[in-house]
Amino acid sequence: xxxxxxxxxxxxxxxxxxxxxxxxxxxxxxxxxxxxxxxxxxxxxxxxxxxxxxxxxxxxxxxxxxxxxxxxxxxxxxxxxxxxxxxxxxxxxxxxxxxxxxxxxxxxxxxxxxxxxxxxxxxxxxxxxxxxxxxxxxxxxxxxxxxxxxxxxxxxxxxxxxxxxxxxxxxxxxxxxxxxxxxxxxxxxxxxxxxxxxxxxxxxxxxxxxxxxxxxxxxxxxxxxxxxxxxxxxxxxxxx
Amino acid sequence: xxxxxxxxxxxxxxxxxxxxxxxxxxxxxxxxxxxxxxxxxxxxxxxxxxxxxxxxxxxxxxxxxxxxxxxxxxxxxxxxxxxxxxxxxxxxxxxxxxxxxxxxxxxxxxxxxxxxxxxxxxxxxxxxxxxxxxxxxxxxxxxxxxxxxxxxxxxxxxxxxxxxxxxxxxxxxxxxxxxxxxxxxxxxxxxxxxxxxxxxxxxxxxxxxxxxxxxxxxxxxxxxxxxxxxxxxxxxxxxxxxxxxxxxxxxxxxxxxxxxxxxxxxxxxxxxxxxxxxxxxxxxxxxxxxxxxxxxxxxxxxxxxxxxxxxxxxxxxxxxxxxxxxxxxxxxxxxxxxxxxxxxxxxxxxxxxxxxxxxxxxxxxxxxxxxxxxxxxxxxxxxxxxxxxxxxxxxxxxxxxxxxxxxxxxxxxxxxxxxxxxxxxxxxxxxxxxxxxxxxxxxxxxxxxxxxxxxxxxxxxxxxxxxxxxxxxx
Numbered sequence: 001x002x003x004x005x006x007x008x009x010x011x012x013x014x015x016x017x018x019x020x021x022x023x024x025x026x027x028x029x030x031x032x033x034x035x036x037x038x039x040x041x042x043x044x045x046x047x048x049x050x051x052x053x054x055x056x057x058x059x060x061x062x063x064x065x066x067x068x069x070x071x072x073x074x075x076x077x078x079x080x081x082x083x084x085x086x087x088x089x090x091x092x093x094x095x096x097x098x099x100x101x102x103x104x105x106x107x108x109x110x111x112x113x114x115x116x117x118x119x120x121x122x123x124x125x126x127x128x129x130x131x132x133x134x135x136x137x138x139x140x141x142x143x144x145x146x147x148x149x150x151x152x153x154x155x156x157x158x159x160x161x162x163x164x165x166x167x168x169x170x171x172x173x174x175x176x177x178x179x180x181x182x183x184x185x186x187x188x189x190x191x192x193x194x195x196x197x198x199x200x201x202x203x204x205x206x207x208x209x210x211x212x213x214x215x216x217x218x219x220x221x222x223x224x225x226x227x228x229x230x231x232x233x234x235x236x237x238x239x240x
Numbered sequence: 241x242x243x244x245x246x247x248x249x250x251x252x253x254x255x256x257x258x259x260x261x262x263x264x265x266x267x268x269x270x271x272x273x274x275x276x277x278x279x280x281x282x283x284x285x286x287x288x289x290x291x292x293x294x295x296x297x298x299x300x301x302x303x304x305x306x307x308x309x310x311x312x313x314x315x316x317x318x319x320x321x322x323x324x325x326x327x328x329x330x331x332x333x334x335x336x337x338x339x340x341x342x343x344x345x346x347x348x349x350x351x352x353x354x355x356x357x358x359x360x361x362x363x364x365x366x367x368x369x370x371x372x373x374x375x376x377x378x379x380x381x382x383x384x385x386x387x388x389x390x391x392x393x394x395x396x397x398x399x400x401x402x403x404x405x406x407x408x409x410x411x412x413x414x415x416x417x418x419x420x421x422x423x424x425x426x427x428x429x430x431x432x433x434x435x436x437x438x439x440x441x442x443x444x445x446x447x448x449x450x451x452x453x454x455x456x457x458x459x460x461x462x463x464x465x466x467x468x469x470x471x472x473x474x475x476x477x478x479x480x481x482x483x484x485x486x487x488x489x490x491x492x493x494x495x496x497x498x499x500x501x502x503x504x505x506x507x508x509x510x511x512x513x514x515x516x517x518x519x520x521x522x523x524x525x526x527x528x529x530x531x532x533x534x535x536x537x538x539x540x541x542x543x544x545x546x547x548x549x550x551x552x553x554x555x556x557x558x559x560x561x562x563x564x565x566x567x568x569x570x571x572x573x574x575x576x577x578x579x580x581x582x583x584x585x586x587x588x589x590x591x592x593x594x595x596x597x598x599x600x601x602x603x604x605x606x607x608x609x610x611x612x613x614x615x616x617x618x619x620x621x622x623x624x625x626x627x628x629x630x631x632x633x634x635x636x637x638x639x640x641x642x643x644x645x646x647x648x649x650x651x652x653x654x655x656x657x658x659x660x661x662x663x664x665x666x667x668x669x670x671x672x673x674x675x676x677x678x679x680x681x682x683x684x685x686x687x688x689x690x691x692x693x694x695x696x697x698x699x700x701x702x703x704x705x706x707x708x709x710x711x712x713x714x
Contacts, residue, residue, distance in 0.1 A: 007324040011483065011537045015305040018545030023302060032306045032488070036454050039489035042292045045285045045498070062508070100525070121525045124439055140509040152525035153472040157465045175494040192318060193455040195520055195527045196472060199513040204465040207505070208377035208393065209423040210264070210400050211271050217376060218431060218438075219465025219512065 048139030048173035062141025066202030244576035248599035275506025314456025318518025320531035328358035350467035352447025389572030560610035601627035670699025
């Protein structure tokens, strides 16, 4: 007696019987291999396909539309002041949990001696966390975060206030450019897709009660983006 | 979930007599469509993107076996595990055994309609686990022991007063005199309570909006951030999803994401779009030790290669129900199963059987609004009509209805007889209508005259009047 089909066999078998009648098997396999090996781009809206300076401007506009706040600073040395001033303006304790990201560790935090800085993953009672972002995506004002040795996902979800340090040179126009960037970065490190990759677009919100839109659901109620450096004029286009 | 779709007519009647529900639906029916229209107007390429979305999903479905195999291989390579489930029972068993092996006591959940489909919560609770829904809307209906009434806004049928009443009933450890008059009071209370659950859970279960074959990733979109806390804090992350959600690449997922939130809530993008791939890596600061994906079929594969295949393109945005006049009138619970509205009328008969769900494809005026907003261009009215044909062929509809249609079909195929019969009928009704020109009661038309008068014909048929007007033209 043959072994009974596993659920996997049954499901794939049913699918194969249905699709086999309408496709050429060799061509189908080749089409799939090709699409996965070199993912083609589909139609991309024109909105994000603008030169870098306009991408920065678009990013700021779109992020602001979803209730994030954006504060440009000239160079990394200004970040401790931007953080400390933001905290005091919002009556928050001068204490932050910071992702152990190389760029964030390189910031001269001691320029604001009263600011207490702890590197590491978020704790449940951390009121404010600071993270970097791999990219900012202009078309929707979204931030690309990836978990790893230098970032823990809950840093962006547990605190009430999430501060993001984003280099203006890391702003791209559209999602597809962000994926290319992510693929290159992971390949350089000999890694595949990070465990958790998140596009963050504004602070957390809900409209589950009477469709009343409220900020601060389970994730942060405030998302503040510190945008470092001037837009990269004449920077290498990332796509292509 | 045990279907109650056979009782659609009674449930619909009860829904329309419920003033709380009517008030909620009145607010709902303008909100989402307006926001969607604004988002669409802000993106000139939106209509072309709908064509792209359809093309991507059609390609993925035509190669579904190959993309599922690649997806599985990539999940495994990333250290995760894929479990295949033909039926809801197999899906429940797979998840239960994962929870048992992990020695789990508490499970947090992100919103998942497939979880409703397989009745997961009841099975886990029966096994002695504490199960906590963490999406605000899902949490509310969980404490009310109800099903979601909408696929993206599960508690839209409730008023804030009803929610406040439930919170007072269930959260007995809190001060009874506290104020719960505003939605923000309710949100704060739920956030504080659920925070403890997030931190204490052993297993986090989420659904998936898309699966990506290229990377072996599962994708969820949320606005609250509950899905991310559900999957990143516990030791085990289980993704419960269904086979038709796989798309080839990150690029393909991006195109569908450009359609999803705009069609659903009118947002440009949901607040959090998270791609999850495997468990935590050796150097990672955080993340679950185990990553499982449970792939449910439950009748979907049987739709491939049939006219109903187009329904498998659905990305569960809810736009069809947001724009449906029938849904606006009766709400989601009347449909009696997991997926309400036009898409429910098309997939529920496939998943729970036409005999159970036969009323749903009939609960449509075929106005076509659903198809006009569907981001992946599913021809919903045509598919509902196909179910009606199957219903007639299987003689599931009541006798008098079938005989009436049979009589009409007999006449409609005989133009001379049709004209004669209608001329006699219109003449008779015209005379009977008399000077008042309307009927308070008409035999066989009680459904109409029960609520309003039926206007009497003037005594001439449309065809006669048309011919006359054509002759009168110079």
